[in-house]
Amino acid sequence: MSSDQIPDIYFGTEVINRVSFLREDSEFIGNSVSHPSTRFIFFNNVNPLVNKYLQNKLIILTNGSNQLKSDPSPDHQVIKTGLSSLPEWNEAVRTWKEDNKNKNADLRDNGKPTFLFLGIEDASVGLDLKRLKIEDDDLDTHSEDEKYLDHQGRYQGIPYYAVDLSKSEKLSEIILNFVNKELQVFSDGKEKSDENSTKNSQPTPLDNGIFYTHSRRHFLGFTSKEASLYSHGSMYFDWLTRNRFCPGCGSKVIPIHAGGKLWCTNVATKENGKSACPVHNASVSNVSFPRTDAVIITAITNAERTKILLSLGKRHAATRMYACTAGFMEPSETVEVATKREIWEETGVVCSSINLVMTQPWPFPGNLMIGCLGVVEFNGVNENIHLGHDKELEDARWFDVDFIRKFVYPNEVADDDNFNEENILIPMEQSVAYHLIKMVIDQAHERKVQNGGKL
Structure with a gap:
């Protein structure tokens, strides 16, 4: 993009x-x-x-x-x-x-x-x-x-x-x-x-x-x-509220630098002149600064852009909201590796083509959503869905992009077109998930126009 x-x-x-x-x-x-x-x-x-x-x-x-x-x-x-x-x-x-x-x-x-x-x-x-x-x-x-x-x-x-x-x-x-x-x-x-x-x-x-x-x-x-x-x-x-005591010595911490940094109030020193607090002694103290938790979130499609894989999480089962695959990054993972791992762990689908597209701060409470596009090479194996790994999902399925397009562009739906008999939803417009889904839908439409109305 x-x-x-x-x-x-x-x-x-x-x-x-x-x-x-x-x-x-x-x-x-x-x-x-x-x-x-x-x-x-x-x-x-x-x-x-x-x-x-x-x-x-x-x-x-x-x-x-x-x-x-x-x-x-x-x-x-x-x-x-x-x-x-x-x-x-x-x-x-x-x-x-x-x-x-x-x-x-x-x-x-x-x-x-x-x-x-x-x-x-x-x-x-x-x-x-x-x-x-x-x-x-x-x-x-x-x-x-x-x-x-x-x-x-x-x-x-x-x-x-x-x-x-x-x-x-x-x-x-x-x-x-x-x-x-x-x-x-x-x-x-x-x-x-x-x-x-x-x-x-x-x-x-x-x-x-x-x-x-x-x-x-x-x-x-x-x-x-x-x-x-x-x-x-x-x-x-949220960060300041969660952090009121020093992880190194247990003393009270306060937000200095106008709220941008935590400072341990323990000013005692040892006989060797070093601080009694190990955080004060550290050359780099990442406990003193805010943390942001990285979450990868991926729209998964095929090379032809005729299909899009959406997942129904168990906590969204009642609302029937199908969304992009998402999960927290783990230490020492690249975005690409984390994305491939989450796709396979949640859906069983094998995806090797990952592109980073966009990011979004998500203040619930302190995440950075890293939006990616995953392209699956359909070969009779890679695209097969299996929900038995970590069992987070209620459902996952490949949807036709023409069907999902009706959620993104409802003005194109005829009044008598009862296309959504299952009453499913897609993510809200404010979310990066929506924009990733819309990107796939728009790419599919561009290809269709270029190919004279055929995907």
């Missing part, structure tokens, strides 16, 4: 420049977390703060006022008032800046939010700095209304942070009430739940659809930008 054919993959759209080398620059971090233009998204136990009634579901707030622009649509609203109007927020930011700079051992103790620097939206990802500069110059107010951060004249853009409020219940409640007050989305068209509201009472955040969601129904309803911001924050906070 050429670069111009690769889809804008959900959860993986490039929306910020991570400028990861600036995470340990305490001057930059201190300035960016306090800047008026800075955007914040919020989490509680890895669940993002959303408003389910709006098109822009992910709640994004800023330090300064009048930083966000509204969309003409009535279902798209932004909050104009800045967080800097809240004394509790200003205190939380000030405290975290000092804790992060000094590596204070109580950085994420109870009562304190955890801040995570995501990156800056800058010219490299399409931000129009010239337009923002003009807006700045047109203002009659002082610099606190700056529309973007300029660090050393070299790094210019809008900073983005994620904030975990799991251990800061009070601040979380303040943020929820702030959003509820500023974002008046409740209307007669959005009925209150009898369980969550009382007659004649003021609508609560929950009444107005403002809450931390755990539902994929909301995660998969984000815009591409929201999905990528959510995925970025969710994966980091």
Whole structure:
């Protein structure tokens, strides 16, 4: 697949420049977390703060006022008032800046939010700095209304942070009430739940659809930008939540470098001058940085592109969703070897032609889906299905591509064509599995056109 054919993959759209080398620059971090233009998204136990009634579901707030622009649509609203109007927020930011700079051992103790620097939206990802500069110059107010951060004249853009409020219940409640007050989305068209509201009472955040969601129904309803911001924050906070103690000495660890690295708080030394913590002594410490679990996922077809092999996992048996073959990579495996292994282990099919096509971050909780195309040489043996190896699947079968095409292009299906008598499903459009299936279907169609209507 050429670069111009690769889809804008959900959860993986490039929306910020991570400028990861600036995470340990305490001057930059201190300035960016306090800047008026800075955007914040919020989490509680890895669940993002959303408003389910709006098109822009992910709640994004800023330090300064009048930083966000509204969309003409009535279902798209932004909050104009800045967080800097809240004394509790200003205190939380000030405290975290000092804790992060000094590596204070109580950085994420109870009562304190955890801040995570995501990156800056800058010219490299399409931000129009010239337009923002003009807006700045047109203002009659002082610099606190700056529309973007300029660090050393070299790094210019809008900073983005994620904030975990799991251990800061009070601040979380303040943020929820702030959003509820500023974002008046409740209307007669959005009925209150009898369980969550009382007659004649003021609508609560929950009444107005403002809450931390755990539902994929909301995660998969984000815009591409929201999905990528959510995925970025969710994966980091999942890692930070899982890792609270040093694997080398058992001492408390804290997230330094604005959330990008774990640091053991054990500063004791041995008689030989070395640290009492073996992690501090290691030249390379991969337990100090986030991990991503690699998963290969493969669309399997034949050379002629007339068939596609799809599998029904046991956990999807009730929904009848047939998908691509997938599995975790193991240590010391190449992508190609892992793909061939998973195909054979799950389906019994022998495949030797593997091509890496596309990748997708998958924040449930921290995977990288490595999308591949496997081409099976039909010879009476290779294509035979056998489900008796690891017994993960309920079913696997070779489908005609013309049949699966009707799921990808439903507008081509005649109203009287009851083609799906088994009520099977294929993966959702947001997934890499869908795009891999669509790629095979499109390749089949191209061949059919080239061959005068025959595959």
